[in-house]
Amino acid sequence: MFATLYIIAAPSGAGKTSLVKALVGRDNRVMVSVSHTTRAPREGEVDGGDYNFTTPETFRQMVEAGQFLEHAQVFDNFYGTSREWVEQRLAEGTDVILEIDWQGARLVREAFAEAVGIFILPPSRQALEARLRGRGQDSKEIIARRMRDAISEISHYDEFDYLIVNDDFDTALGELASVILARRQRLEVQKSVHQAMITDLLA
Template identity: 45%
Template structure:
């Protein structure tokens, strides 16, 4: 199978980190391109496994050398994916996943037009709010800001090649695995029946 680059994006609280982690664990031929970030590690996060935790100075140096394929400021912290990280993983023969926001995805599309975009949606506005408030890792004002931005982010799904509604983790992982192996055409945004189902979901909710 030809190594390809996949960009996975979703509104905050949709569950993309959980799904991507599981895909990588269950599929030896799939690898996550670990991002750099200036934010402090959360509990149980490990350097070089979850993120490359770096200082602002180190981040600026990589950015100044055009070392990032994409980078963005998110809630006061900076994130970026290094070009070397992606190139080395693709050269090893893996299917490579970038877990980034839609702004980063736009940068990747410009730099690598052959990258495939996968967008995850929550099953409803209420479920999204429940997930965000249930994290217990952010201050209330941060949760409110995440929820406000997430309601805006759901509209970005039409910019991607594939869209999945994460109403069941097992099923979402199964569907994403099919996309990674080239068998996920029924989940493409270009599939009119699938697109209609997603539009019905988005239109039926007061986002």
């Protein structure tokens, strides 16, 4: 199996979701895992597309059945990654991205030691707060809580393999794509893909 499982984490407001969406839009060999969540859909979100929306009771039943690769509480809601879905995509040769927090990342690495971790940072506290306020969705109290949670999330940046600062979006996207490309150029991967050509060259 030469597909890679990527764990991409970031504090809320760092631009992780936008970067991942742009990456998937230009690379058809990578997919984003659609998490299960107990939170209510936001305007424009599609069940099964953005998230698999479920009830707290159903979520608990899935946890008890061992159906999640990882699951965690984020703010007041629960999120989980389907173990079966991820394993199927990797077996098919498709790279998979998990957008999860540092807690989930630890759990995933217990099951997939070869998973690659990428952490996205904002360029400054000021920029992070400005992005959170710019959404226009949350009250001052919620923004303050998100800022506290963001600092806590950032404190775990050194548990990841790669670090990308999202100051300029296009630059950050290019750096993210470069990590994916470099993984695909590993000797073991290219040797498997081009074995016939290599054999012919050496004949």
